[in-house]
Amino acid sequence: MSRICIPYATSEGQTARIAAHVADVVRAHGHEADVVDVKGPRLGGPDGYDGVVVGSSIHLGHHDKHVRDYVRQHRQTLERVPSAFFSVSLAAHGDEQEAERYVEAFEQETGWRPATVAMFSGALLYTQYGFLKRRLMKRIAGGKPGGLGTDVSRDYVYTEWDAVTRFTEDFLAGLAAGPAS
Ligand SMILES: Cc1cc2nc3c(=O)[nH]c(=O)nc-3n(C[C@H](O)[C@H](O)[C@H](O)COP(=O)(O)O)c2cc1C
Structure with a gap:
């Protein structure tokens, strides 16, 4: 062991x-x-x-x-x-x-x-982020390759x-x- x-x-x-x-x-x-x-x-x-x-x-x-x-x-x-x-x-x-x-x-x-x-x-844990972090992460996700999720009403675990x-x-x-x- x-x-x-x-x-x-x-x-x-x-x-x-x-x-x-x-x-x-x-x-x-x-x-x-x-x-x-x-x-x-x-x-x-x-x-x-x-x-x-x-x-x-x-x-x-x-x-x-x-x-x-x-x-x-x-x-x-x-x-x-x-x-x-x-x-x-x-x-x-x-x-x-x-x-x-x-x-x-x-x-x-x-x-x-x-x-x-x-x-x-x-993971993108939109429901756990505060307001500013959620906005920032949505913007980053939208501009990245890989088809990251941008629906902030839910989380995405990759x-x-x-x-x-x-x-x-x-x-x-x-x-x-x-x-x-
Ligand atoms: C504020 C913030 C900044 C991030 N910056 C990057 C980044 O520069 N590059 C990247 O690939 N992922 C970035 N991520 C994604 C994180 O690496 C991903 O959400 C990861 O699951 C976080 O792991 P943790 O929950 O263990 O901290 C960022 C996430 C957040 C919330």
Whole structure:
């Protein structure tokens, strides 16, 4: 049995749901999973875990500052143990080049180049946004490729949960296989 740490940051909750899904898959495979909100109190590091899966959403073109700080602080551990990164954005739904640019910027800012990276589509949660955010997001969604929804009376969840499951299972398979010689 392996112990997997899943540090993440979220603003509207979608990355937390994805982190929880990753943890569910890890547990379903008989391993232990600790989901860690990096904005939370009493934050522990990833030391002592057999694997680490880091997640962050994108806002205004950047991954969460708390995740960037966490990764900079724990980079040596992330480079020592099997680790992976997942990025959550709307660009991942229809604008893959933009989603890749976000990840490239993250790698440059943190100096961490994870062996495994996934870009998951996030959500447009119009019913949860305040007035200004709803207007902003409707305008952005209307002008983006990928056919993003603009009906602000409802939410749109674009995350493909099967892809999250596959990403997690691939990570676990790599862990079981051990380091490549
Ligand atoms: C204010 C705001 C700004 C956003 N900016 C971007 C952006 O620059 N690029 C992008 O691809 N997605 C952007 N998004 C979409 C988020 O990445 C998406 O809603 C994601 O699901 C948020 O994850 P979270 O709920 O874990 O914070 C933005 C969303 C909001 C609400």
